[in-house]
Amino acid sequence: MTKIIIKTEKLCKTFSSGGIQQHVLKNLDISLFEGDFTIIMGSSGSGKSTLLYAMSGMDKPTLGEIDFAGKSLSQLNNDQLAVFRRNNCGFVFQQIYLLDNMSVLDNVLASGLLVNKKKSELVQKAKELLMQVGINDNAWSKFPTQLSGGEAQRVGIVRALINNPRIVFADEPTGALNSASSESVLDVLTNVNQNGQSLVMVTHDMKTALRGNRILYLRDGVICGDLQLGGYSEQNNLERHEKLQHFLAEMGW
Numbered sequence: 001m002t003k004i005i006i007k008t009e010k011l012c013k014t015f016s017s018g019g020i021q022q023h024v025l026k027n028l029d030i031s032l033f034e035g036d037f038t039i040i041m042g043s044s045g046s047g048k049s050t051l052l053y054a055m056s057g058m059d060k061p062t063l064g065e066i067d068f069a070g071k072s073l074s075q076l077n078n079d080q081l082a083v084f085r086r087n088n089c090g091f092v093f094q095q096i097y098l099l100d101n102m103s104v105l106d107n108v109l110a111s112g113l114l115v116n117k118k119k120s121e122l123v124q125k126a127k128e129l130l131m132q133v134g135i136n137d138n139a140w141s142k143f144p145t146q147l148s149g150g151e152a153q154r155v156g157i158v159r160a161l162i163n164n165p166r167i168v169f170a171d172e173p174t175g176a177l178n179s180a181s182s183e184s185v186l187d188v189l190t191n192v193n194q195n196g197q198s199l200v201m202v203t204h205d206m207k208t209a210l211r212g213n214r215i216l217y218l219r220d221g222v223i224c225g226d227l228q229l230g231g232y233s234e235q236n237n238l239e240r241h242e243k244l245q246h247f248l249a250e251m252g253w
């Protein structure tokens with residue numbers, strides 16, 4: 001049976017500003033499963049990023065519980081949460097946030113060294129991962145400004161993977177890329193998932209969503225659709241495309 005990796009119970013997030021409260025996430029009960037590539041879709045402002053940040057322990061919920069691989073996140077203080085995130089989560093953002101004054105290799109190593117891994121092992125692993133995403137040795141000493149957007153995001157993915165996270169969270173990872181670069185980044189994410197890595201990704205884009213095997217649809221802070229799409233492959237993509245199109249039409253997307 002597939003193992004649950006994250007389970008939320010009555011998860012709520014409310015933001016207050018200027019005396020006005022905005023209930024962004026409303027009593028969400030969600031289970032995410034190991035090995036899945038879960039996609040979160042929904043209209044702008046529906047709470048997708050807020051949900052991603054709450055489930056990953058980046059932000060604290062207002063109410064409710066998050067069980068992450070057997071650990072209750074509400075029991076952790078901020079320092080413990082930071083350590084927990086470092087050991088269990090990888091993050092890929094639209095803005096890639098590579099450090100401009102460090103080489104490609106050092107950007108990856110910096111994340112690994114934060115969890116006290118042995119440097120020689122890390123270097124070996126970083127190089128292997130960089131090769132796997134098509135960043136070859138002639139690029140390892142380059143600085144981020146010398147990379148294309150797609151190359152930089154593939155380095156961002158390696159940085160997210162360097163500590164063997166239980167799950168990788170991605171927030172619109174291709175949102176700032178042209179279509180060729182997007183495809184190369186999505187191929188990498190697909191490959192990472194096909195090698196067993198759990199992923200959860202927020203996207204607005206249908207083509208991007210097709211890389212996932214499960215689609216959660218958020219409307220006004222409530223999950224109103226949950227589609228099992230089956231795993232991505234180029235052969236079955238037409239059928240999956242139609243299924244997703246139908247689902248999104250039902251959701252009023």
Ligand SMILES: Nc1ncnc2c1ncn2[C@@H]1O[C@H](COP(=O)(O)OP(=O)(O)OP(=O)(O)O)[C@@H](O)[C@H]1O
Binds near residue numbers: 015049
């Ligand atoms: N830190 C914050 N303080 C106050 N309000 C916030 C904060 N973060 C998010 N919000 C509000 O919560 C709502 C949901 O935001 P969120 O970014 O989660 O939506 P989203 O579905 O990811 O939107 P988009 O697709 O446009 O990125 C928005 O109305 C946003 O303004």
